[in-house]
Amino acid sequence: MSVFKYEKDANGIVTVTMDQTGPVNAMNEEYRVAMAETVDKLEQEEGLAGVVFASAKKVFFAGGDLHELLAAEPGNEAQFMDMLRQVKDKLRRLEKLPVPVVAAINGAALGGGFEICLACNYRLAWDDKSVQLGLPEVTLGLLPGGGGVVRMVNLLGLEKALPYLLEGKKVTPVEALAEGMIHEVVPSIEDLVPRAKAWILENKGNAEAAVQLWDRKGHRIPGGDASSPKLAQLLMMAPAMLRQKTRGLLPAPEKVLDCAVEAARLDLDTALEIESAGLTYLAVTPQAKNMISTFFFGLNKVNGGASRPQGIAPYTTKKVGVLGAGMMGQGIAYVSAMAGIEVILKDISEEAAARGKAYSEKLLQKRVARGRMSEEKMQQVLGLIKPTAQDSDLTGCDLIIEAVFENIELKHKITKATEGYLADNGVWGSNTSTLPITQLAEASGKPGNFIGIHFFSPVDKMPLVEIICGEQTSDETLARAFDYTRQIRKTPIVVNDSLGFFTSRTFGTYLDEGVRLLSEGAHPVQIDAMGKAIGMPVGPLAVYDEVSLELTRKAQATWKEMGVLDKWGDGSITREVINTMVEQYGRGGRHHGGGFYEYSEDGGKTIWAKLYELYYQPEVAIDEQDMKDRLLFRPVIESLKCLQTGVLRSVADGNIGSIMGIGAPVWTGGYIQFVNTYGLQRFVDRCGELAAQYGERFAAPQIAVEHASSGELFN
Numbered sequence: 059m060s061v062f063k064y065e066k067d068a069n070g071i072v073t074v075t076m077d078q079t080g081p082v083n084a085m086n087e088e089y090r091v092a093m094a095e096t097v098d099k100l101e102q103e104e105g106l107a108g109v110v111f112a113s114a115k116k117v118f119f120a121g122g123d124l125h126e127l128l129a130a131e132p133g134n135e136a137q138f139m140d141m142l143r144q145v146k147d148k149l150r151r152l153e154k155l156p157v158p159v160v161a162a163i164n165g166a167a168l169g170g171g172f173e174i175c176l177a178c179n180y181r182l183a184w185d186d187k188s189v190q191l192g193l194p195e196v197t198l199g200l201l202p203g204g205g206g207v208v209r210m211v212n213l214l215g216l217e218k219a220l221p222y223l224l225e226g227k228k229v230t231p232v233e234a235l236a237e238g239m240i241h242e243v244v245p246s247i248e249d250l251v252p253r254a255k256a257w258i259l260e261n262k263g264n265a266e267a268a269v270q271l272w273d274r275k276g277h278r279i280p281g282g283d284a285s286s287p288k289l290a291q292l293l294m295m296a297p298a299m300l301r302q303k304t305r306g307l308l309p310a311p312e313k314v315l316d317c318a319v320e321a322a323r324l325d326l327d328t329a330l331e332i333e334s335a336g337l338t339y340l341a342v343t344p345q346a347k348n349m350i351s352t353f354f355f356g357l358n359k360v361n362g363g364a365s366r367p368q369g370i371a372p373y374t375t376k377k378v379g380v381l382g383a384g385m386m387g388q389g390i391a392y393v394s395a396m397a398g399i400e401v402i403l404k405d406i407s408e409e410a411a412a413r414g415k416a417y418s419e420k421l422l423q424k425r426v427a428r429g430r431m432s433e434e435k436m437q438q439v440l441g442l443i444k445p446t447a448q449d450s451d452l453t454g455c456d457l458i459i460e461a462v463f464e465n466i467e468l469k470h471k472i473t474k475a476t477e478g479y480l481a482d483n484g485v486w487g488s489n490t491s492t493l494p495i496t497q498l499a500e501a502s503g504k505p506g507n508f509i510g511i512h513f514f515s516p517v518d519k520m521p522l523v524e525i526i527c528g529e530q531t532s533d534e535t536l537a538r539a540f541d542y543t544r545q546i547r548k549t550p551i552v553v554n555d556s557l558g559f560f561t562s563r564t565f566g567t568y569l570d571e572g573v574r575l576l577s578e579g580a581h582p583v584q585i586d587a588m589g590k591a592i593g594m595p596v597g598p599l600a601v602y603d604e605v606s607l608e609l610t611r612k613a614q615a616t617w618k619e620m621g622v623l624d625k626w627g628d629g630s631i632t633r634e635v636i637n638t639m640v641e642q643y644g645r646g647g648r649h650h651g652g653g654f655y656e657y658s659e660d661g662g663k664t665i666w667a668k669l670y671e672l673y674y675q676p677e678v679a680i681d682e683q684d685m686k687d688r689l690l691f692r693p694v695i696e697s698l699k700c701l702q703t704g705v706l707r708s709v710a711d712g713n714i715g716s717i718m719g720i721g722a723p724v725w726t727g728g729y730i731q732f733v734n735t736y737g738l739q740r741f742v743d744r745c746g747e748l749a750a751q752y753g754e755r756f757a758a759p760q761i762a763v764e765h766a767s768s769g770e771l772f773n
Contacts, residue, residue: 062092063114064099070107071255072100077114085145085170085204086123093148100155108258109152109159111178112251118161118189121169127200128350130341138341142203142334149177149205150330158258158267162250163240166190168228173204176213179268180257181240183231184247191234194226198353199346199725201314203337208329211321212272214238215280217292223314224300272326284323293319307593307725310340344735348727352717356710356728357549365552365707366540367533375399375542379458379479381472383414383445386489387461389517392418395442397546402452403445411445418443421518452479457542459511461489464613466620469493470501477502485538487511491562492613495528495555497620505530509539512559514719522718523548528555549718551711553700557622560700560712564729565720567692569605572598573632575685579675582654582665588685593723598689600663603653607636608646626696627755635673643668684748688756690732691748693722694741695759697729701772702761709772730772738766 063075074096076083083089100109113119130138152159161167161175163183172191175181183189193202193210201207202223210219214237221227234240244253261267271277282288300311317336321329340346378394380387383405391403395418405411419440425431444451452458458480460472469488477486486508488498499508510526523543527536536552543550553560568589575585576599586597602610614633617623624630639645639653645666647653655663697716700706706715713728726732733741742763748756758766765772 060092060095061088062096064096066103066106067255069255069259070105071110071258072103072106072108073110073112073251073255075112075114076119082115082117082120083113083171084120084123086126089123090141090144090148093152094144097148097151101151106155106157107262108157108255109155110162110251110254110258111159111174112162112254113164115165116188117165117171118163118167119171119174120166121171122195122200122203124198124350124354127341128347128355130338132342135338135342139334139338142337143331145204146330146334149174150327153177153179153270154273156268158261160254160257162254163189163191163231164247164250168192169195169202169206170204173202173206173209175240176209177205179270180242180254182242182244182250182253182257183234183240184250185231185243185245186247187230189231190228191231191239192226192228193222194228196224196310196314197226197349199308199310199343199349200340201310201317201333201337203334205330205333207314207317207333207336208321208326209272211318212277212279212326215282216284216289216318216322217281220296220315220318223318224311279322282322284319289322305591305593307345307723309343309345313340345725345727347735348725348731350727351734352710352713352727352731356713356731359708359710360551360714361544361549363540365550365711367537370534370537373538373541375457375538375545377402377455377457377481378542379404379452379455379476380461381405381458381476382461383411384461385515386513386517387459388414388417389515390459390461390489390513391415391443392421392518393546393548395439399442399545401443402455403443404447404449404452405445406447408445408447411447415440415443415445449476449479452476454481455479456481456484457487457538458484459487459489461513464490464493464609465616466493466497469498473498473501477504480507483507483534485509485535485542487539489513492558493616494557494620494622495526495531499528499530506532507535509535510555510559511539511543512561514561520718521549522561522715523550524559524561524715524719525550525552526555526559527552549714551715551719552707553711553715554705554707556700556703556705557617557625560697560706561715561719563626563705564693564696564700564716567627567696568594568689568720569598569602570627570629570632571688571692572602573635575680575688576654576669576673577631577635578680579673579678580680580685581674582669584682585685588682589689592686592690593725594689595721599654603648603655606647606650607640607653608650611636611640611646626699638672684751687744687748688752690723690726691745691756693720694729694732695745695756695762698733698759698762701730702759733762733765734771738762738769738771742766 061078066072078088159178160180161178167175193206195202231243235243244250304311313336317333320332377400379402380391381404383403391401394401403411403414422436426436488510491512495510499505502508509531512524514520514522525539540550572585582599586599589597644651645653656666657663697712706712709730712730716722716729722729742758745756745758
């Protein structure tokens with residue numbers, strides 16, 4: 059029996075209900091067999107009046123089978139291309155049936171799912187926020203290979219289709235209706251199939267209802283084809299703009315653009331063949347392997363709770379106390395209130411706490427102004443935040459998050475003063491970016507309930523939270539912190555205690571290597587250019603200015619007092635540069651008198667002139683590939699060391715943490731995944747070359763040597 063249920067009613071309308079094995083419908087071998095059988099049967103059906111495609115799943119159709127795409131290897135391109143032709147052949151035959159075909163979209167239809175919808179003559183969707191429509195393949199290093207590029211260009215026009223194809227933009231049914239991507243929305247999910255059938259009956263005898271726009275005589279692409287003067291400027295500028303954005307590191311957007319332009323230039327069937335060739339090319343690239351592995355499989359593993367202790371009931375946080383209403387605290391208060399949690403925002407004065415609450419009001423007012431929130435909802439969210447200077451207002455909090463300055467004595471003092479206000483078995487969380495949780499927990503009366511909850515700035519935008527377990531942190535405490543993080547719609551990675559944990563420790567190596575290059579005489583502009591050339595959002599010197607040289611200096615003083623300075627390697631070179639910058643020249647960073655850069659009032663920046671005199675040596679020539687590899691390999695090596703020593707609990711946590719927390723280049727799929735496609739032995743060999751020339755910090759970690767020897771990938 060087919061996984062596509064086939065039912066013909068008295069009016070001659072066939073309803074095909076997709077119900078594949080497993081939780082979702084996907085474009086795999088089972089789908090290909092079922093769709094082939096269905097199309098064959100429909101073409102032979104007598105008295106056929108129309109067809110409705112529906113789904114028995116909560117998701118209409120989940121898209122391509124990423125396991126298959128991950129398995130595509132160089133050398134198998136012909137086989138992969140043939141499979142794509144089979145998929146497209148069935149969809150092409152479906153849209154050429156002599157009767158109208160309707161997609162009744164009851165849930166998300168993304169990627170291959172929306173491509174099936176595009177092959178239908180009429181598309182109607184349930185008007186619900188759970189229903190998302192679009193073609194997000196580019197975010198996984200791919201392109202829509204089931205006709206999505208070609209049909210979207212023919213449906214919307216090249217200019218209008220590009221944001222959906224190049225950015226993977228997803229929309230709700232109402233937005234899709236306004237854009238012309240679907241034809242109708244229905245208020246109730248129960249109305250979908252009846253309304254689809256009604257539309258077919260309403261159009262009985264209307265031959266045009268069964269013919270796709272692009273198959274109608276005289277069809278013109280909206281906005282003109284590729285030779286249109288209107289599009290000349292777009293086609294001239296788009297490649298350069300795209301190159302500037304991707305820096306040549308992401309092949310998918312460039313291939314998408316190529317296929318989209320060809321779709322606006324050629325007949326439909328030829329353009330579909332070019333689209334297939336485009337996906338075949340991308341499917342075997344290391345970038346696609348990396349992005350699929352991390353952004354789909356890794357992210358699902360992390361968000362699915364792979365690092366959450368099993369057997370502990372889910373917990374809902376109802377009241378959270380936030381200590382410190384500065385940049386981090388006010389952000390934590392906002393995201394907590396947005397999740398419907400009561401927030402006590404405490405600072406040394408009620409005025410300071412009120413300023414912290416005002417941050418939430420400012421963000422909420424922007425949402426209202428953009429039509430994304432009602433005034434009533436804004437007031438409800440604001441009503442959840444209580445600014446205060448009184449410790450007693452913390453009474454009954456099931457979670458308190460301390461977000462004060464990185465000083466262990468201050469944090470100990472606050473813990474002792476306010477921990478007693480927690481509800482029974484309440485959790486104490488420290489939003490620290492570097493200080494060891496086990497040492498912070500020494501001030502706690504219940505170290506088993508003490509945990510690190512490290513947010514990233516700005517909290518309202520950054521998707522990651524790094525949860526850090528101290529030596530005595532209990533499984534129940536970890537489970538509660540994990541559940542709170544998911545409750546506020548963030549992605550949690552779980553790591554074990556260490557100075558700098560995973561993210562700060564790893565990110566610090568990128569900054570350190572940038573300063574080392576400066577101290578060796580490299581041109582400061584070139585250093586930051588090489589950082590961006592490997593795909594980092596900002597060069598290391600510019601980042602250091604934002605992080606603050608002054609705060610780094612103070613943090614290092616704290617680490618020295620704690621006896622953990624240089625625990626993970628020799629930081630003396632960077633320390634000497636920072637001390638020179640701060641102590642001799644008052645260059646503490648962007649917001650502390652300027653740093654490596656001078657900053658103008660209009661937001662511009664130029665290298666601080668004195669920097670050339672202090673460090674630049676024109677006669678020094680460092681190979682650019684070496685510079686790029688040094689900036690990339692340092693955090694990769696540190697990530698592997700974290701995995702080797704148990705700071706990282708899983709490869710997925712390391713990959714997701716490096717991408718979402720510290721801006722690792724997207725094309726790598728995360729610092730550990732990078733090694734898989736770079737080549738295990740090749741990586742070890744390159745580490746050896748760098749170590750021989752630049753120092754032992756580049757020596758391959760033992761875990762990399764072992765994996766290279768066994769051939770086992772990091773999974």
